[in-house]
Amino acid sequence: SRPRRFGKSLLTSTLRTYFEGPKELFEGLAIEKLETEWTQYPVLHFDMSLGKHLDKDALNRYLHNMLENNEIRLGITTREAQDTNIRLTNLIMDAYAKYGKQVVVLIDEYDAPLLDVVHEERDLPTLRNVMRNFYSPLKACDPYLRYVFLTGITKFSQLSIFSELNNIQNISMVKEYAALCGITEKEMRTQMDADLDAFAEKTGMDKEQLVEKLKSYYDGYHFTWPSPDIYNPYSLMNAF
Structure with missing residues (x-):
C-alpha cells in the first residue's frame, strides 16, 4: 500500500x-x-x-x-x-x-x-x-x-x-521495499542531477539551496524505520 x-x-x-x-x-x-x-x-x-x-x-x-x-x-x-x-x-x-x-x-x-x-x-x-x-x-x-x-x-x-x-x-512496510515507489533523495541527486542544475539556474538558487527547498516541500515519507527519505513523485515531477 x-x-x-x-x-x-x-x-x-x-x-x-x-x-x-x-x-x-x-x-x-x-x-x-x-x-x-x-x-x-x-x-x-x-x-x-x-x-x-x-x-x-x-x-x-x-x-x-x-x-x-x-x-x-x-x-x-x-x-x-x-x-x-x-x-x-x-x-x-x-x-x-x-x-x-x-x-x-x-x-x-x-x-x-x-x-x-x-x-x-x-x-x-x-x-x-x-x-x-x-x-x-x-x-x-x-x-x-x-x-x-x-x-x-x-x-x-x-x-x-x-x-x-x-x-x-x-x-x-518491509525494509527492502521501502523505496520501491516514490523517489529517494539519492535517486534525485543522481538520476535527476542535470535537471537539478537547470532548475537551480532557472530559480537563481545554488543547487544545495534548491535541494533543501525541494526537501522542505516534498520529502517526508517513511514506510519503515530506519527508512530512506522518500519524496512524493507526482509533486516533485510537477515542480520540475
Missing part, C-alpha cells in the same frame, strides 16, 4: 512488461544483467481504479468486463460462468494449459471499489463480499500461479477481503 499518485500503476505495468519478456525494453537497466532467462509468462492484469462508486450489479459487470479483456488478449475462449470467481479460476487454468507456464496475476488498486463506502455499514459488506469472491481463486489456484502482486491505498488487512488468503505476504 502507498498513497495516491505514488507510482503504483507504473510499477504494476513495469512488472507486467517484465513478465511478458521483451528484454529490449530493459536495456541499460540493472535487470538486464540480473535476469538471464527472460521467460515469457501469461499475465493477467486487472486495474480496479475505475471500479469506484458502483453498486453490486455494476461492480460485477465491471469485473466480468476486465476478465473478458484478459481472455481476448491471451486468446482464450470464454467458458460459461456467471460468477466472477469461477470465471477467474477458468481463466487461470486455461492460460496455464495454453501456454504451459504458470500465470502471473497483477491487480492494481485492489481496494478502489470499496474506498467510497469504507465507512458505511449498509453498502460495505455487500461490495466486500463481491471483491472477496473475486479474489478467492488466488489461493485455490496457487499451484498454477508464478507470481501475484497487488497494490492499494489502504492497509492490506483493513478491509478484510483477504481473510482466507494466507499465501500472500504484505511487503508495504
